[in-house]
Amino acid sequence: MLVAHHILDKEGTLMPYRWPVDTEFTRIELAVEEQWCRTCGGALTICDHRHHRVFTLTGPLHLVCKLAHCPTRACPAHPQTLSPAAETAIAMPWWVLGWDVVCWLGQRRFARHWSVGQIRAELADMYQIRLSADAIETYIHRYQQMLAARRQAPGQLAAAYADVEAVRLAIDGLQPEKGHETLYVVRELERKRVWFAEPLLSSATTEVQQLLVQARVWAERLGKRVRLWMSDKQDAFVRGIAAEFPEVPHRYCANHCLRDVAKPVLEADSHAKVKMRRTVRGLRAIEREVLAAQHDPDAPPFPAVQAEESRCPQAQAEAGARDVVLDYCAAVRGILNDDQGGPLHPPGLRMAEALGEVQASLHRNLAAKKGGLLTTDSRS
Ligand SMILES: [Zn+2]
Numbered sequence: 229m230l231v232a233h234h235i236l237d238k239e240g241t242l243m244p245y246r247w248p249v250d251t252e253f254t255r256i257e258l259a260v261e262e263q264w265c266r267t268c269g270g271a272l273t274i275c276d277h278r279h280h281r282v283f284t285l286t287g288p289l290h291l292v293c294k295l296a297h298c299p300t301r302a303c304p305a306h307p308q309t310l311s312p313a314a315e316t317a318i319a320m321p322w323w324v325l326g327w328d329v330v331c332w333l334g335q336r337r338f339a340r341h342w343s344v345g346q347i348r349a350e351l352a353d354m355y356q357i358r359l360s361a362d363a364i365e366t367y368i369h370r371y372q373q374m375l376a377a378r379r380q381a382p383g384q385l386a387a388a389y390a391d392v393e394a395v396r397l398a399i400d401g402l403q404p405e406k407g408h409e410t411l412y413v414v415r416e417l418e419r420k421r422v423w424f425a426e427p428l429l430s431s432a433t434t435e436v437q438q439l440l441v442q443a444r445v446w447a448e449r450l451g452k453r454v455r456l457w458m459s460d461k462q463d464a465f466v467r468g469i470a471a472e473f474p475e476v477p478h479r480y481c482a483n484h485c486l487r488d489v490a491k492p493v494l495e496a497d498s499h500a501k502v503k504m505r506r507t508v509r510g511l512r513a514i515e516r517e518v519l520a521a522q523h524d525p526d527a528p529p530f531p532a533v534q535a536e537e538s539r540c541p542q543a544q545a546e547a548g549a550r551d552v553v554l555d556y557c558a559a560v561r562g563i564l565n566d567d568q569g570g571p572l573h574p575p576g577l578r579m580a581e582a583l584g585e586v587q588a589s590l591h592r593n594l595a596a597k598k599g600g601l602l603t604t605d606s607r608s
Pocket residue numbers: 265266267268269270298299300303304305306
């Protein structure tokens with residue numbers, strides 16, 4: 229595998245990591261898998277070593293990558309340096325986190341709605357991985373890029389569509405903010421997958437046409453017939469689909485139709501949502517307080533918890549209480565960020581229902597506490 233050194237250098241200056249001097253690494257030596265030059269067939273020789281230190285969930289690793297090249301000066305492959313492919317199974321060459329840590333934090337962020345601060349504290353406590361909030365955000369971004377790439381991987385797609393006879397496609401433009409470029413998204417409705425998305429500066433037919441061509445290429449590569457197209461039927465879609473998929477019916481999206489009819493209701497709903505978000509605030513402050521108490525045992529409102537005392541029932545109950553508070557914060561953040569729901573079940577109504585459930589749960593907990601039950605058991 230070829231490694232572009234300028235990328236390494238660039239990332240190296242972007243993301244330096246200073247390892248504490250007493251870090252204990254497990255040393256692993258990796259060699260280039262092939263032994264012979266692919267161009268001239270001569271034996272490859274080791275020309276350099278790259279030292280790559282990474283965090284994994286099972287402890288820090290020191291990867292010693294033996295770089296190889298073709299020693300024959302006349303061979304066109306001579307200037308190329310080869311790197312062990314096995315390294316990328318553990319971590320990308322310039323990353324400080326192994327794949328297991330990257331997956332761990334992506335799952336905590338997106339499936340459990342943990343805040344960056346919470347992820348940071350848990351990494352430090354459970355795995356002795358100490359990172360800045362910026363570094364964690366960078367890796368969350370990389371996790372998203374990797375996930376997007378995997379969702380588009382031809383092998384993954386072929387497996388997902390193995391038992392689908394024909395696909396149904398939809399195209400829509402989303403404008404994240406007024407005045408910004410529109411993100412055009414092509415989705416497949418049979419498997420409910422986003423196939424791909426492109427930001428386009430205009431909705432001109434020629435630009436949209438590119439996306440429709442791409443959709444056709446994808447369907448052909450999968451070997452699936454396109455049964456139906458759905459859209460809000462703006463001109464560029466109508467013309468483009470007719471040109472690219474002449475035999476395929478193009479239906480008006482029922483959701484768009486309904487949404488147009490329900491516009492006044494949705495406007496009121498959106499107002500209500502803004503009001504609820506304005507009322508339910510201060511999650512970060514609460515989390516910061518709890519996380520600070522976890523790290524600074526003397527900080528109020530949680531009294532001192534020393535390491536050797538950490539098994540005493542009081543300390544355990546306090547740690548449990550802190551987890552309950554963090555879980556509530558995560559649940560509420562999930563509710564406030566949830567924008568799902570169409571005209572028949574507007575997002576604001578869903579938000580009000582969910583916040584009502586949280587409130588009821590808090591009341592149950594408070595009532596149980598008055599009755600003398602342990603808070604950790606009354607989580608619901
Ligand atoms: Zn060679």
